[in-house]
Amino acid sequence: MKSHTIHFPEPTLVDVNGIELEVFEAGQQNTGNPIVLCHGWPEHAYSWRHQVPALVDAGYHVIIPNQRGYGNSSCPAEVTEYDIEHLTGDLVALLDHFGYENAVFVGHDWGAMVVWSLALLHPDRVSKVINLSLPYQARGDVPWIELMEQLLGNDYYFVHFNRQPGVADAVFDEYTHQFLRNLYRKNAPPQEPEPGMAMMNLAKAEYPRGEPIMSEDDLAVFVASFESTGFAGSIHWYRNLDRNWHLLADVDPIIQHSSLMIHGERDLIPPSDTLDQFVPNVDVVTLDCGHWIQQELPEETNATILAWLKQQDANNACP
Structure with missing residues (x-):
């Protein structure tokens, strides 16, 4: 596939928030109608390449940061320095x-986690939420990593x-091309779980x-980025999950924004059965794909996003 x-x-x-972000920008002629696209792990702003032309044509000023720990940021x-206050503060x-x-903020995977949190911590800075793959994660009684350790074990x-x-981090740094090549796949036949840490x-x-x-x-863009930075910075996002749990303790957990949640039918991340309790103004769409939604089904993703945004604009125009 070349x-x-x-x-x-x-x-x-x-220069933002005490650091530098590498930012890709298109549709400057559409100033006044911004949409910010937030990548996941282990990704890059380039994961949104298929969305840029469609969003610009639809009248959006498209802003895509490589978030801290990624690319030349x-x-x-x-x-x-990778906790949720820093990540949302950057945006x-x-x-x-x-x-x-x-x-409008759009997030995929970890980017979705940041966008959900941005709507909680800085609600006035978000007009609408569009998230792919990762539904809203309710803050339960037990810190997230502690809970995962109980439910999923030490190798998760x-x-x-x-x-x-x-x-x-060291394994991914050693096998960067092989790791990313093996990760960015679809339609893999089912297999029995192996012992050990699945990502390694x-x-x-x-x-x-x-x-x-x-x-x-296209894969070479991702590989070159991680060969330059290594994986530690991006993995530090995970190392703040319990810290984030504490930081969100006193935050109102309900997101009132108009929101769109896009799932991949074959994604290993399950839909949330409590989504509408925490995000009451949410619409949910499921596409026939795996985890890498906007790269697996770019045209369907674009059509879904643009149709929803158009409907939101029509709703807002009603007297």
């Missing part, structure tokens, strides 16, 4: 940089990242399973 990379905007480095050494400062009071990758810092097993697997979701040229 082809030339598609056109993607040139980045600029923007700053990678602070301190683990706590608030990005809006300030462009002179926007608020924007969230737990492993926290309990054995540096171990997985994946990185060391000599042969990929299923079909690639992107060309070798």
Whole structure:
């Protein structure tokens, strides 16, 4: 699966919140109608390449940061500099940089976690929420990593990242191309769970399973980025989950914004059965794909997002 990379905007480095973010921007002629796209792990702003032309054509000023720890954005050494206050603070400062009071925010995977949290911590800076793959995670009685350890064991990758810092990071750094090649797949045949830490097993697997979701040229963008930064900064996001649980203790957990949740039918992340309790103004759409929704089904993703945004605008225009 080989082809030339598609056109993607040139980045600029923007000073925000005490760091630099590498930001890709398109549709500057649509100033006043911002939409901010937030990638997940282990991704890159480039994961939104298929959405940019459609959103620009629909009249949006598209802003795509490589978030802290990724690409040419700053990678602070301190683990706590990747907590949810810092990650959402970066996005608030990005809006300030462009002179926007608020924007539509779109998140995938970890980016969705950040966007849900942004709507909780800075509700006035978010006009609408669109999230892919990761539904709203309710804050229960037990910190998240502690709960996962109880339910899923020490080898579950969230737990492993926290309990054995540096171990997985080194494996991913050693097998960067192989890991990302093996990860970005679809239609993999089912297999029995193997012992050990699944993500590290994946990185060391000599042969990929299923079909690639992107060309070798596109994959090379992700590989080059992580070969430059290493994986530690991006994994530090996971190492703040229990800290985030404490930081969100006194925050109203209900998101009132108009929201769209897009699931992949074949994603291992299950839909939430409490989503509408915490996000009462949510619409849910399920597409026939796996986890990498906007890259697996770009046209369907674009159509879903644009139809929903158009409907929201029509609703708001009603007297």
